[in-house]
Amino acid sequence: MENKTVVSIKNALRAEEKQGYLNTGAIGGFGAFLHDVLPVLQKMATPEQWEVVQEIVREYELAPPRKRKGLLDALIKIIENRLTLLPEKIKMKSSATAPAGDSAIQLQYVKGVGPQRIRQLENLGIRTVRELLQHYPRRYEIRTSRLINELQDGEIAVVTGTVSGSQISRGRVKVTKLRIEQDGSYIDAVWFNQTHIPRQFPAGSVVSITGKVQWNKKVPELLATEIEKGNNDRQRTEIVAIYPETARLNSKAIRFIMRNASAQIEEIFPEVFPDEDCQGWLKRPEAIREIHFPSSPEKAKIARERLIIEEILFFQLAIAELRDPVSGNSSPVLQKGKELLHKWLHILEFQLTRAQKRVIGEIFRDMATTRGMTRLVQGDVGSGKTAVAMAALLQAVGSGYQGAMMVPTEVLALQHYHSLTRVFQPLGVRAALLLGSQGKSEREEILVDLEQGKIDVIVGTHALIQDQVRYHALGLVVTDEQHRFGVRQRTRLQDKGESPHVLVMTATPIPRTLALTLYGDLQLSVIDEMPAGRKPVMTRKMTERSRAQLEKFLEQQVAAGRQIFVVCPLVQETEKTDFISATEKARVLAERFPAWKVALLHGRMKGQEKEEVMRRFHQGEINILVSTTVIEVGVNVPNATVMVIENAERFGLAQLHQLRGRVGRGDHQSFCILVSESRDSARLNVLCETEDGFKIAEEDLKLRGPGELLGLRQHGAAELKLADLARDGRLVEKAYILLQKILKEPEKYQEVYQEVEKQYPRNKTGIN
């Protein structure tokens, strides 16, 4: 049913049209239209409706000229829609209780947002008022209203003054000028086409105009970008937010919408932290307000800082699956491994580095408490993480518990199993291997032994924590960062009656900021020292032209008894690409060097085949192993001294560093050859210059951003809006400290948990 006011507005507009005032088809018609019709509307509308009409007019004013065709009908339609919506809108605003959930706070209820604006906002990824208010400024402009006499040629300035006259040129492109008077001085503000401006700001209006100064005329000009109603304060300073914008939706329009949405800040962004954590912080609503409408540059800065900490913290809680408070840990106290450890140190072929000892100490401290360890050990390739894991496992076994070592691939499981048994057997520690590819009877036997406590340490893939696997007394799980094994997974094990300590190992050196963000639920230990005597791996770039030289070099190495890795990006040649596939490469090399044993290893091979190839390579029966990146993590064959990486530009820096880490693990000089035709090889240079994995990771973070670096993009909505991990290290540390507090006393932070749930709804973000 049509609202009475709408009908009368429509009639009035039609009447105006008949009288010929409305030249709606032409570009200049809008100004005339507004000039003539607005007074009519103003008379007819209630104050609230008049407000809406003004918004609509502003909206159209901001629209590009060609969109203004057929304005009358469009305007009538909007007036119709809006005025019928109005009662609901008023209801929304006055209702004391917030509508349930974010989805209820639709953009259409914000003043100044019509269907067209909604579409424009959607283009910026904004669908709710929450998302709108989280559309943060990119930067700020400090706009100081200036005196005309002091303006410099070429500068961007804001001039506040009174309109004293206007002029619209003839011709196809219309030049609109407003003459502005300020204490007896004049300046002309200039626009192209925007011919409605003189009507909107008639002589006598006080205005503030932003634009670029041109002093070459008798009267200076201001190539205007923005105009708004001013006040008489002629030297006012204003800080203006500049937003990520689109062609249709500029920062001025966004600011206008934002201003209207700001009424809902308190409702959508209530403070969720207890007072004790807010010392020195802006309260949450104030921070949101200040980031959009800063009262000073300093306030904008502290607002941003508070929101960054919050953003990182919420992200940590979401990604670590810690949306629900976890409490009631009761892990076993494991501190009786002394004797076993003593024997182990005695038979170890090397002295532990200081860093290894320190990290083992940190681990042992955790294992001696019932709170349960969840510690991440980060160490560059070859820094000796396995030895650290062994110490932890022995501590568990010595204390009468079992240990499980969970690794990402069967190749690695096998390798770890062999190196553990070599060391553990003489100590009387029984290790076993559990693989998906094992036969049923073999597997069942292992499961029974495990349940009866006849196995002390079990090595395998993710299957180790599945339901059918029952432990006699599981005290420690050593795992890999790829499993994303945190507090929550441990709780799952707890549900099965186990409450092991958890040690997470990462072979990917990631910058501390990123580690704290992604693994905030874990304590962090870093092995920041390499075993003594390591020779640096000589790293060189090469192009196809030097292929013959490269082959000669490989020949020398094989003749000296060394082994070689060749890594290719793809398994099989595809028509579309000319990347050398591993299969093809292996064939070519076998043909080229018939006297050598060339083998192929890739992820699509069966477990047993892979196992066999790795065993032969370990034992020196294979000279060249051609492979895809399955050998990237953890493979340890000290006699391998050359790593050739084909199409090196296709790999990330961190990945290349991992691959290179497969050599340089023994006493011989090792080499890494990056074969690439790519001209843009600045990235590869980083690798030639340093072997410090953390430096390389920092570089990668700068070059590619955290999303790329860790495949974070897969997490969909997990993008951080404000935080820049390469820049905000200090704030990440603060977020981390706060997170530890929250994990300790989750019951005090219920509101924080609720907020995380709102921002990262389950099943929607991909962070689960």
Ligand SMILES: Nc1ncnc2c1ncn2[C@@H]1O[C@H](COP(=O)(O)OP(=O)(O)OP(=O)(O)O)[C@@H](O)[C@H]1O
């Ligand atoms: N303190 C040490 N002194 C000398 N050699 C060591 C020391 N610690 C470990 N090693 C040896 O260094 C090699 C690499 O160790 P390990 O496999 O534990 O490295 P890692 O940190 O797991 O590396 P990656 O992440 O590349 O797998 C092994 O051959 C190991 O025996």
